[in-house]
Amino acid sequence: MIEITNFKHDNLSIKQWKMTENETWCVLGRNGSGKEYLDQLLTGELFDYSVDHFHLPKSNKVGIVSFEAQQVIYENELKMDATDFNDSNDIGTQAKNFLPQDNLTDPLIAQFGLEHKLESGYRQLSTGEGRKLLILQAILSGVDLLVCDNPFDSLDEASCDALSTILALLPQQNINVLLILSNRQDIPTWCQKVAFIERGQLDVIGEFDNEETKRQLDALLTPKPDNLEWPPSIKSLSDYEHPYIVKLTNGKVHYGGVNVFENLDVTIKPLQHTLITGKNGSGKSTLMQLITGDCTQCYSNDIEVLGFKRGSGESIWQLKEHMGIVSSEFHRQYRVKGELLTVVLSGFFDSVGLYQKPENYQIDIARKWLDMVGLLSCQHAMFQELSYGEQRLALIARALVKSPYLLILDEPTQGLDEINRHRVLNFLEILVQQKHSTLILVSHRKDEHLPIFTQHIRL
Structure with missing residues (x-):
């Protein structure tokens, strides 16, 4: 399957490195470790190398998600979106069109929980649903190696278990599985070998x-203590004069006749740090968009945010002047x-891109936050x-630069290695001590359900 010597x-x-038929492997690595170059090697997109011995599956038989x-x-x-030219909303390529058309009744679709999403456009899928669709596409297309x-x-716990079960059975269908992971906790028990x-x-x-x-993994992934100066806060919650940060009464959001949630009451007081959990599709991200104003149905709801009645x-x-936001939707x-520095600086101006000249103190704070996350x-x-x-x-640094109320x-540690994930969680504990920001965390990971969260909303 894979044989490489002195590459x-x-x-x-x-x-x-040698991967034999029907083996399951995990390559573990930190952020920025070079995992993307391994992807390029496996798909035949990496050039200008030397090697003593080299054997890979054909690139069209490798599926990378x-x-x-x-x-x-x-x-x-987005480039193909024709909404501006049509009278109706263009949902784009439907999920079913990513799959071989003669496999649209395959039982795997239901096992992935996507049978009700086949008519949805790709942009309408959550990050987790989109990933499951691409994994399903690779399997049904007949790959020899799934990366x-x-x-x-x-993914919520049930979805993780279901996906893990499917991946574990793939070697029986002559599909090798290679997981590229950032956290040891995510390595499934059926994985045989680790690099x-x-x-x-x-x-x-x-x-x-x-x-x-x-x-060996313990030695490689033991975090070193950060001895960095905490960046200064530019505002204080003591200046906030309202009894609630968020107050939603009888909240309801529906799309296409389907209720995402209804009869939902949420109150969050200053410094009432709140954890939100629930299965994929239960409305967690929609609730966050209702609060930020990115869900247009916020105007049909009785909701008060940061002292403003919507x-x-x-x-x-x-x-948004008083908000810091991290989510998969915002990321994509x-x-x-x-440049990276301008991305962090844009947090002061709530813009995607930097269109105003920053003050020197803002540049200083942005650089300190880049140092905090190890990217200076x-x-x-x-x-x-x-x-x-x-x-x-x-x-994450962009969201923190302005000390938001x-x-x-929303799943902020997605894609982070375990050292950076614990670093970010440590930031949250320090922020709570600073008492200038009220936190709302959406997370599926139980080890992120920290004691700092005094309210737990389950959707």
């Missing part, structure tokens, strides 16, 4: 259930080209050239 490229090197692949499809769908980059991110990649160097560690393998003449910018919409050395790199996880870290974090 050398400017961004990737492999001394020895990653955040980057999803972003490419999403952007292509999944963090496939369990943003580790760091700074573009891929090394085979060994059998997953071997104690020596676990010891529909009372306030502008969306008056609200941040497509403006620019990349401040002049182009945002689009960074890995998905590095982009997510930058967007309300910090909305």
Whole structure:
């Protein structure tokens, strides 16, 4: 299946790696470790290398599902959007058209929970649903090797279990499975062998259930303490004069005759840090968009946000001036080209891209936040050239630069390695001590359900 000896490229090197038929592997690596170059190697898109021995499956028999692949499809769908030229909303390519047309009744579709999504446009799918659709596309198209980059991110527990069960059975259909993961906790028990990649160097560690393998991974992934100065706050919640940060009464959102949720009451007081959980499709992200004003049905709801009654003449910018937002939806919409530093600075102006000249103190704060997330050395790199996880870290820094009254974090650690994920969670605990932001966290990961959250809303 895969045999590589002494492979050398400017961004990737492999001394020895052999994957035999029906084996299941995991390549574990941190953000920016070079995992994307491994994807390029497997699809025949990596050139100018030297190698002693080399055997890979044919590129058309390799299916790769990653955040980057999803972003490419999403952007292509936006380019084809004809809504402005038609009288009706253009939903784009329907989910069923991503699948072989003679397999539209395959039982795997129901096992993936996508049988009711086949008529939906790709842009209407959640990040998790889009990823499951691409995995299903690869399986039904007859690949020999399925490569999944963090496939369990943003999926609820039941969906993770269902996907894991399907992937575990693929070797019986002569499909090899290679998982590229950022967190050890996501390695399924059926995974047989583990490799580790760091700074573009891929090394085979060994059998997953071997104690020596676990010891080596512990040594490689033990976080070092951050001894950084916490960036200054530019506003204080003591200036906030209203009894509620969010107040939603009898909330309802529906699309196409289907209720996302109804009869929902939510109250969040200043510093009442709130955790929101629920199955995929239960309306968590929709609720966040209702709060931010990105859901147009906010004007048909009785909702008060940051002291503003929605529909009372306030502008969306008056609200977002006091919000920091991190979400998968915002991430995939941040497509403006620019340096990493300008992306973080745009958080001061609530813009996608930077169109105003920042003050020196804002530049200083932005650089300090880049240092906090370990990306200061990349401040002049182009945002689009960074890995998905590095982009997510930058967007977290962007949300934090202005010390927002309300910090909305919808699956913020998606795509982050375990060290950066714990770093971000540590930021949240420090923010709570600072007492200038009220947090709303949407998360499926139980280890992110921190004691700082004094209210838990289950949808």
